[in-house]
Amino acid sequence: MVKLCVLCNENRAMIKRPKTGQQICQQCFFYVFETEIHNTIIDNNLFKRGERVAIGASGGKDSTVLAHVLKTLNERYDYGCELFLLSVDEGITGYRDDSLETVKRNQQQYELPLKIVSYADLYGWSMDEIVQEVGRKNNCTFCGVFRRQALDRGAVMLGVDHIVTGHNADDIAETILMNIFRGDVARLGRCTEIFTQGESMIRRSKPFKYTYEKEIVMYAYFKKLDYFSTECIYSPNAYRGHARTFLKDLESIRPSAIIDIIHSGEAFEIKSDIKMPTQKTCERCGYMSSNTICKACMMLEGLNKGLPQLGIGRETTRTRRQLSDATNNEETEQQRTTRKTVQHFSKIERDTTIAPIKPRDPSLVNTPPPRVPTHILDDSTKSEKKDLSW
Amino acid sequence: MANNNFCCKCKTGQATIRIRHAFYCHDCFLFAVVGKYRTILGKSRSMNRAKGKVLLACSGGPSSISMLHMTKEFMHVEPYAKKKIQVLDSALVCHIDESALFEAQNGSTQKMKEMVEKEFPNMDFLSSSMQDIFLKDFTKDADLDTVLKGMDGSSDYDYLVKPIKQESTLNSETDRIDRLRELFNGINKNTAKEDLYWHIKMTMLVTLAKKEGCSYIFMGDTATRQAIKMISMTGKGRGYSIPFDIGVENDITFPGLTILRPMKDMLSKEIGLYNRFKDLEKYVIPPTDFNTGKPAKSSIERLTEEFITTLDRDFPSTVSTISRTASKLTPLNDMDLSKKCAICNMPYQAGIEDWRRRITVTNVKDKSPDAIPNEEKKKLDDSMIDMNEYLCYSCQVDMKDYKNDTVSRLPPYSVKAILDEYLINDNDEE
Numbered sequence: 085m086v087k088l089c090v091l092c093n094e095n096r097a098m099i100k101r102p103k104t105g106q107q108i109c110q111q112c113f114f115y116v117f118e119t120e121i122h123n124t125i126i127d128n129n130l131f132k133r134g135e136r137v138a139i140g141a142s143g144g145k146d147s148t149v150l151a152h153v154l155k156t157l158n159e160r161y162d163y164g165c166e167l168f169l170l171s172v173d174e175g176i177t178g179y180r181d182d183s184l185e186t187v188k189r190n191q192q193q194y195e196l197p198l199k200i201v202s203y204a205d206l207y208g209w210s211m212d213e214i215v216q217e218v219g220r221k222n223n224c225t226f227c228g229v230f231r232r233q234a235l236d237r238g239a240v241m242l243g244v245d246h247i248v249t250g251h252n253a254d255d256i257a258e259t260i261l262m263n264i265f266r267g268d269v270a271r272l273g274r275c276t277e278i279f280t281q282g283e284s285m286i287r288r289s290k291p292f293k294y295t296y297e298k299e300i301v302m303y304a305y306f307k308k309l310d311y312f313s314t315e316c317i318y319s320p321n322a323y324r325g326h327a328r329t330f331l332k333d334l335e336s337i338r339p340s341a342i343i344d345i346i347h348s349g350e351a352f353e354i355k356s357d358i359k360m361p362t363q364k365t366c367e368r369c370g371y372m373s374s375n376t377i378c379k380a381c382m383m384l385e386g387l388n389k390g391l392p393q394l395g396i397g398r399e400t401t402r403t404r405r406q407l408s409d410a411t412n413n414e415e416t417e418q419q420r421t422t423r424k425t426v427q428h429f430s431k432i433e434r435d436t437t438i439a440p441i442k443p444r445d446p447s448l449v450n451t452p453p454p455r456v457p458t459h460i461l462d463d464s465t466k467s468e469k470k471d472l473s474w
Numbered sequence: 475m476a477n478n479n480f481c482c483k484c485k486t487g488q489a490t491i492r493i494r495h496a497f498y499c500h501d502c503f504l505f506a507v508v509g510k511y512r513t514i515l516g517k518s519r520s521m522n523r524a525k526g527k528v529l530l531a532c533s534g535g536p537s538s539i540s541m542l543h544m545t546k547e548f549m550h551v552e553p554y555a556k557k558k559i560q561v562l563d564s565a566l567v568c569h570i571d572e573s574a575l576f577e578a579q580n581g582s583t584q585k586m587k588e589m590v591e592k593e594f595p596n597m598d599f600l601s602s603s604m605q606d607i608f609l610k611d612f613t614k615d616a617d618l619d620t621v622l623k624g625m626d627g628s629s630d631y632d633y634l635v636k637p638i639k640q641e642s643t644l645n646s647e648t649d650r651i652d653r654l655r656e657l658f659n660g661i662n663k664n665t666a667k668e669d670l671y672w673h674i675k676m677t678m679l680v681t682l683a684k685k686e687g688c689s690y691i692f693m694g695d696t697a698t699r700q701a702i703k704m705i706s707m708t709g710k711g712r713g714y715s716i717p718f719d720i721g722v723e724n725d726i727t728f729p730g731l732t733i734l735r736p737m738k739d740m741l742s743k744e745i746g747l748y749n750r751f752k753d754l755e756k757y758v759i760p761p762t763d764f765n766t767g768k769p770a771k772s773s774i775e776r777l778t779e780e781f782i783t784t785l786d787r788d789f790p791s792t793v794s795t796i797s798r799t800a801s802k803l804t805p806l807n808d809m810d811l812s813k814k815c816a817i818c819n820m821p822y823q824a825g826i827e828d829w830r831r832r833i834t835v836t837n838v839k840d841k842s843p844d845a846i847p848n849e850e851k852k853k854l855d856d857s858m859i860d861m862n863e864y865l866c867y868s869c870q871v872d873m874k875d876y877k878n879d880t881v882s883r884l885p886p887y888s889v890k891a892i893l894d895e896y897l898i899n900d901n902d903e904e
Contacts, residue, residue, distance in 0.1 A: 091838045104630070104834060116835045123832040264704065265785075267795040269802050294833045330781050334709050337774055338665060340871060341709050343833065347867060348713025351823070355804040 091116070099460055102298035105339055110306055117303055121291055122157055128278050130289050133164035136244040140235055141169045141198075143186035145454070146250025148311040149300050150292065154248065155194050168438075169194075170238045170247065172231050173202035175210025176317065182450050183312040188443035193310065197438040201238040203230055207380075208424030209387055215318055217387060223318055229379045233371055239286045240432045251290040254297040254331065257342045260349040261327045269354050270361055276349040296342060302457040314452050370429030384426065493744060494790045500751070507748050510739045511544045520725050520732040526689030528565045530597070531679050534582050534759030537694040537737050537745045542567060543754055544736070545692065546594050567594065568682055570675055571603040574651045575658060578762045589757045602682060605650035607674055612681050613886040618642040622889055624881040625858055630836050631827050632860040633873050635881055637893060653883055660880030664773035665710070666872040667764050673818040673869075677887060680728055680819070688731075695720065695735045698742040698782070701796035706778040711868040715820035717805045726811065727820060741793060815866035816891035817884075822866030864895045 087097040087107055095109035101116075108116075125131060139154060141147040151169060158165055171187045174180050184200065191198040204210045207230060215223045239247055256276065263272040274280065280288045292300070304311055334341040354360075365371070366378035373379070480497075481487040483506070487499030498506065530545060532538040549562050569586045573579045583601045590599040610616045619642050622635040644650050661667045683691050695703070703720045707713070718724050725732040737745070749755050765773060770780040786792045805821075815822045861881075862870050873881075 091836060104836075106836075112838050115838055119835045120833060123835070127832055260708070261705070264708065264796055264799050265792065267799045269799060272799070326781075326785060330777070333771060333777055333781075334774060337771055337777060338663070338871075341774070344711030344868070344871060345708055347711045347829075348708040348716070351713035351806065352716075353804055353806045355802050358802055 099302065102302070102339060103296050103343075113306070114303070117295070117299060118153060118157060120294060121153055122161060124278070124294055125157070125163070125291055128289075130248075130278070130291060131163045131165050131246075134166075135164075135246055136166045136168065136242070137246045137248060138168045138170040138199075138239050138242055138244040139196075140247055140249040141171045141187045141190065142250075143171075143183035143190070143312040144250075145300055145304050145309075145311045145313060146252055146292065146297075148186070148190060148309050149304050150248065150250040151190055151194055151196065152307070152309055153303075154291070155196070167196050168242050168244060169196045169198040170235065170242060170244075171198065171200045172234045172238070173200050173204075174227055174231065175203050175212055177212060178450070179314065179317050180211075183314075185443050185449045186310060186312040186451065188441050189310055191440060192443070198441055199238055199242050199435065199438055200441070201234050201241070203234065206230075206234055206237060207384055207426060209384070211318070214387065220318060226383055227318075229383060233369075233378075233380050236286050236371070237427075237429070237432055240429070241435045242438070243434045244286070246287045246289065248289050248291055250292055252292040252295050252297050252300055253342050253346060256290070256293055256349070257345040258324065258327050258331050260345055261331065262324060265323070265327065269358055272349070272352060273354045276346060276352075294343065294346070298457060301455055302460075304454065305457050311454055312451060313455050368428075369426045381426065491747060493741065494794070503744075503747065504751060507740060507744050508544060508547065511541075511736050512548065514722060514734070514736045514738060515548070518723055518732075518734060520690070520723065520734075524689065525563050527687055528562050528690045528692055529679070529683040529686065529688040530565055530567045530692050531694065532567050532569050532586065533694070533761050534569065534579075534586055534757075535694070535761035536749050536758050537696050537699075537740075537742070539754050539757050540745050540748050540752075541692060541694040541737055542590075542594060542597075543748075543752055546597070549596070565597045566686055566688060567597050567599050568679065569599075569601045570678055571601055572763075574603065574605050574654050575671075576762045578766075579759070582759050585757070585759060593757070600682065600686065602678060604674065604678070605647070605654045607678060607885045607887070608644045608650045608653055610886075611685075612678060613890050616886050616890065618644065618886055620889060620893065621882045622859075622861070622884065622892065624878045630834065631830055631862065633862045633870070633881075634858050635861050635892075636858050637889075638882075640882075657880060657883040657885075660877045660883060661875055662877065663875040664764050664768070665775065666875040668773060668775050669710070669868070669872050670817070671763065674885060677819060677885075680731065683731055691731065691733045693733060693735050694737050696737050696740050696742050696745055697797045698786075698793050700735070700738055700800060701793045702775070702778050702782050704796055704800045705782065706775045707868075709774050709778065711871055712820075712866070714806070714809075714823050715818075715866065716800070717803045718820055720800055721803075722801065726805070727814075738797070813895075814891070815869050816861075816864045816888045816895070817869045818866060820866055826867050826870065827862060859892065859896050861892060863899075864892045 089095050089097045089109035089112050090106050091108050091112040095111065097107035098110050099113050100107050101113065131137065137154075139147065139151050141151060151167075154165075154167060157163065158167060169187060169191055171184060173184060187198065187200075190196075202210070211223070211227055214226050218226065235247055239245070259275045260272065263269075263275060278290055278293050303309075331342070331345075334345075338344075361374040364373055364376065366373040366381055367376055368381045369378065371378050371380065479489055481489045481499035481502050482496045483498060483502040487501065489497035489499055491498045491500070491503045493503070528545070530538075530542055532542060545562065545565060549565065567586070567590050569583060571579070571583045573582060583603075586601065587599055590597055606612065608618075610618065619639050620637050621640050623638050625634040625636050628634045644653060658667055658670070661670065679691060700720050704716065707716050707719060712719060718727050720735075722735050722738050723732060749758060765776040765779070768776055770777050782792065782796075809821055810824065811821050813822060813824075814820065861873070865873065
């Protein structure tokens, strides 16, 4: 007996939808997927007419699908936005330079202008060099802090005031759980907001807030989209891994748990007498900060001086490490000169022309095959190896 | 380090106990644990305002027993200690017997009664069985002849039911026990079973407290349990009512009644040690419920319990951090307290159904690019009620795991709450 799609009752059911468990056909899947994102955009007034919007593109599945869907919806429902691709080159050999090739191909496939900013240009340090200095334990902090600023700088260069990122429902649910585990009340109150608005800073939004990661993979697979899927080579066994495993187990017990967590997170309200950080501007580079000097500048100073732990960890351990690092690095200190002064935020100039960047020959680039999703209806007959990284 | 051998508080006694990262000697440990209990009672807003009778909810588990013991010590005022003000007038120990559902709990009521008579003679004892929820005592103006029958045609967002008159067959104890068992057997997933079990228990405790004229209910939730509940309730979508479900003090949802959790700062390890030192272990009835002995992935609560206890072993500050985060949450400002969920009696948000319709689309009929896809609310037959309108988000999600005819076995208090709200709305529209 051929199973029919439960939504349209016309076509054959090919997919079991991860979000609801319904068995539906491919067209209905594309339709509901895209419509839900459209609903999210409309209900939260994400876009205004004539707005210039940058899509944070890493070459991974989230950003590729985001670029594809936004382009489609922009045309279909006429949001009136100008879309750009914005990429960050952290300088990780064997990983980032390959994933950037995917972004360059995306630029041609979707016909969107692309801008790439790199840590080496902005800060004078690439991630490879940072990891050599810092080791493998706290390197993710550096990358994250630098990337945030890099994206905002790139946005100013493009002349956009709105960045969209591909954070999906799984990411947000994971972040909510992480913030509860770490007791970070300030972030807990903010992390479910679909919009983050800094004062003079670029707005950011997450149209995929209610979209499941599994569905994104499925969409990319069926639409045969081109994306890069490997983990960062420096990715450690972080605390986040525990939250991730827990979330995946929750999802296997009850598929709607991810949305339920986001629903709970939206209802959280922090007591008003709790002390929260206030927003100021960094004295050196003009970026937003909770202290007088922003984290990025502090970490850069540490790197340049040979004190890589500056800005990381608690006060007592920090001073201890600083002293021990200082004694170790006394000889090299004369040789080390500041690599680059970071340009002040207000002085960033806009790029008036954005030239298309040609991707390299695909046969020279290491592109691992995309993930195959595991919720297709005739899954049970397949006994080949599944993607176990979920 | 030589310091490990000495208690961190008095610095003289031999340290024999390690809690989190600190070492304590026997006496300082006991003093610290009891001190936490007193601090919570001392800081409680309501207790400072008015004295009243206290209902001690005792399941027979280790933390309930130690709570009873600490309350007894607290109530006992030395004649020479003039500074100690006796805050608690009188106490009533209340036990809900669940042996209808769990065989292992057979005889728990008898054991508890004997213990209270022997160890806590100035406290009264009251017990009730879980199947009593089907009695008239637990529903004001009960109409035991009306049940809700699940109807076909519910979409993903609503749950259609119809009230039907059915001769009440709940006259004998065995009938009620059977009904209770059928109710729980008619729920597929353990997560939903546990939720319903807990809500029924809370309802019974609240009703008994009001009936006996108590103004306080003490519950024995420990810090570990609070952390587990925080995460599992987030996972079930109960974020809106978390401040009420697990907060230290809740005097908002039930007017005239304050629910306190004096054991909130204590880890389950501390409770276990306290019971051993005070020789209370013989009274502990191991609490069994739907999760006992089951594998980790059988339900959300069980999974969370496994996760938190394992994580706490590697990172000992986990439980206290989550507890602290939980205590910083407060109910939303615009909370409408007049609307309460029919099953769990907690306030619920308006507009849940609309939110769900926009997030999960199931209508593929309007495929034209101009129309903003919108679910049309089905035209309801006049006698049909959409139950979801009177339930909070997580109870709605739980209902999805109920078999079709289980709805007709819901306890009378839920049925009445739904029908009352429906009639009010119906009258408003005229």
